[in-house]
Amino acid sequence: MRAARALSLACLAGACSGSDAPEPLPEAELSPVVREALSGLPDPEALDSVEPADPEEVDSLVEMLNTSTARMRDIPRGAVAEELGAAAIPRLTEILRDPSRDSPARLAAAELLSVIGDRRAAAVMVDALYTASEPWIRQWSAFYLGEMGQDWIVPDLLLRMRYEKDPGTFVWIASALARFQNFSGLDALLDVANAGSTEELRAQARGQLDGIASRVGAPIEEVRATWFSIDAPTRLPQPSPTPALRRAVWERVSQLSSEHFQLRGVDDSRYALSRMGPWIASEIAPALFDEDAHVRLHVAQVLERLGPRAQVAGPHLVAAMAEPRIAPAIAEALGRVGYPPALESLQEASAAGRPHELRVAASYALGRLNLQEALPTVTALFDDQSAPPDLRMGAATALVLLEAGDHAASWLVGELGAERDPAAAERALETWLVQGTEAERPGFVAARQAWDELTGPPGVIPSLDQTRERWSDRSECLAELVGELVR
Amino acid sequence: MLGTLVAQLAAPPPPAQPAGEFTSSEQCKECHAQEYEEWIGSAHANSWNNPDVYAQSNGFENKDCIDCHAPRPVFETGLGNRVLPRSSRRSEGVDCISCHMLPDGNVAGTIDNARAACRPVTRRELQRVDYCGVCHNQHKTVDQWRKTHYAENNIGCIDCHMPHRDGDPNKGRSHVMPGGHDIDVVRSAVRWKTERAGDRIVVELENHAGGHAFPTDERSRASDIWWRVVGTEDWNHLHRIRDPYRYETDIPRTLLDYGEVRTLEIEDAPADPVEVMWVYKLTPYYRLPETGDPIEIDEVIDPLMDSRELFRAVVE
DSSP: OHHHHHHHHHIIIIITOOOSSOOOOOOOOOBOHHHHHHHTSOOGGGSOOOOOOOHHHHHHHHHHHHHOSSGGGGSOHHHHHHHHOGGGHHHHHHHHHOTTSOHHHHHHHHHHHHHHOSHHHHHHHHHHHHHOSSHHHHHHHHHHHHHHOOGGGHHHHHHHHHHOOOHHHHHHHHHHHHHTTOOTTHHHHHHHHHHOSSHHHHHHHHHHHHHHHHHHTSOHHHHHHHHTSTTHHHHSOOOOOOHHHHHHHHHHHHTTSTTOOOHHHHHHHHHHHTTSOTHHHHHHGGGGGBSOHHHHHHHHHHHHHHGGGGGGGHHHHHHHTTSTTTHHHHHHHHHHHTOGGGHHHHHHHTSTTSOHHHHHHHHHHHHHTTOGGGHHHHHHHHHOTTSOHHHHHHHHHHHHHTTOTHHHHHHHHHHHTSSSOHHHHHHHHHHHHTOSOTTTSTTHHHHHHHHHHTSOSTTOOOOHHHHHHHHHHHHHHHHHHHHHHTO | OHHHHHHHOOOOOOOOOOTTOOOOTHHHHTTOHHHHHHHHTSTTTTTTTOHHHHHHTTTTTTOTTHHHHSBOOHHHHOTTSOOOBOSSOGGGOSOHHHHHBOTTSOEEESSOOTTSTTOEEEOGGGGSHHHHHHHHGGGTHHHHHHTSHHHHTTOOHHHHHSOBGGGOGGGOBOSSOOSTTOHHHHHHHEEEEEEEETTEEEEEEEEOSOSSOBSOOTTTOEEEEEEEETTOOOOEEEEEEOOOOTTOTTSOOOOBOTTOEEEEEETTOOSSOEEEEEEEESSSOEEOTTTOOEEOGGGOSOGGGGSEEEEEEEEO
16 A cells, blocks of 8 residues: 555656656555555464364264264254364364265265354365365365355365366366355356266256356356456455455465465466456455565466456556566556556556566557557557567557557568567467458458468477478468458 | 555556666677577577477466566576566577576676676576576476485586587587487486396386486476387387376376386286387377377377387397
């Protein structure tokens, strides 16, 4: 927060004037945002410790459930929870984890843990979801985690989606997530519903999809599309995160920091955070001003992955662009988030005299922002033949994204056959070739056909030499056509 | 809370360009043509454009791999810390600037020369294992090296992967940096023995000279042993050497650690001569030649389609 004020004051003092020469950089005031956020949220480990219950007592209840035909449906859950209490958790955990126990006993233990339902019980279920070798235990753990209603487990559910191999468990993780108004599991659920290995599995997934659609009050395809859209915060039910969930989120943010060397842990946290849903954008945006550069960088990447759903963080992103180490990443995020008020800042960031890396990132972002007002800037960037090629590539790509790619097409064709960055030229040309209808752009159909014929077989990963050959062939092919196409 | 904060935020000017900024490794070429030519064909230079990397990283879409495949200068974040990803000239991969640029705009090298265009200053960190480790230990290579006698004897990454040109220290170190992409280098790390013992064929593998596990990169590397009866076409899979990547939660770690000798057996071996082949893979999977779709290992017809041959022997 202090950083934002400091930057704002710098602007008021005249540092934001748009003169030709770059203004001196105001020192972005950074602070231990993550540490402060965590210190303001309750520590989950501060639960009272409990005296373990008599194992025989717990065993007898498990046995009763194990042999009962009515099982828990006919037993008042509140009464059982009161009777058992947290004291039973250690013994129930042992039973749940013990592969030598029969399946009904382990399932009864899981059921009882869900009835107790406190944080400790949920932690046991999360552990089972991650470590149980039997898929059925993971499936039931996911199911009960949805039932227990402890929202702090949402990041754990999301991350498990990444590593889970069992389609049945996918179904119940996705279902549990939806109970917390998180619809990140819909793709997996749809996959299983359409292509599950058995009819039973497909039916299970369809049943969960129907339930979600019914609770939300919209067809499932609409729920899915909205989840990824700018409308998600207004058209889908939004969670009311508890302090425990907010703490879990900030713990994930802290794992992005430079204290952690292994990128895979960082990546796991970035993965989970970027699937938390739109509410996370305003929650974590202040971390763009954390004292740790890696936190700032990766939080920007989380917002970038959220895309338009992170527009609420737009002002933070614009302000954070003053910090040179992460300014390029911020520019990239602004482009993907598509925050229109960032236009002026991005234009200024792309100007001569700014750091090269920032100019390149800003040039791409100006295209992704998709505002025609950016055209004069990116055209000028592209037309500057003395500019470094990767800056011109960014501007050329932006021209294509702004549907003005004709201006850069010949140059891109040349770059496709050159050694500098043919992959970027190929991506830009591919986008350019599919723009417009046949009536609007006659000749493009034939060009696209010729281009497509030079694609390798589907699914084949070519060698670098084969790729170079493709670039060269496609460049030659379009070189013959491009003059006619842009005429 | 957010509304109040938003009202306080305004757009400050972005950072200004430092004087004499390097924008491409091509700028180094004029004075360092030999190093440039060595580097441009190397795996480092192709770390962004390599189609396999592109495929395995989902086109870098999720940004998981950019940090090391197009890194900002190592000196910017320092030894032992993660590098930051860069947003420009990504197609240059791990380039001159990644390793040699200092935060103050000078260039790290092996000599001080204030009169040269890039004003090199001596930085001995360039020779340290931890320097390479900022990226290569993401795949645990340096941790593996620390357990070898190479570490005890201070024989580091550059001693094998950046040898002196023609073995002559006066000629400087090669910037080709051969490693997993050079089958001769890979072959020099391991050796094997094959023999018949009664009704079994014994295959003994040894990592005798790799300064780390074989193969070292768990993301993309694997190695397989295949066998077939001489004169037949169908290969049988005997063993896979692989460190499971994080998604591969259902396969065991079978890396051949440095110094390890591993004995495999083909039980009830045919009495006819048997051909045994050890292959090295830059990608962990095998694919159908027609479609490129990944296939199960027992569906593989030609193990060499997606692999390189290390050794082959006929056991009579």
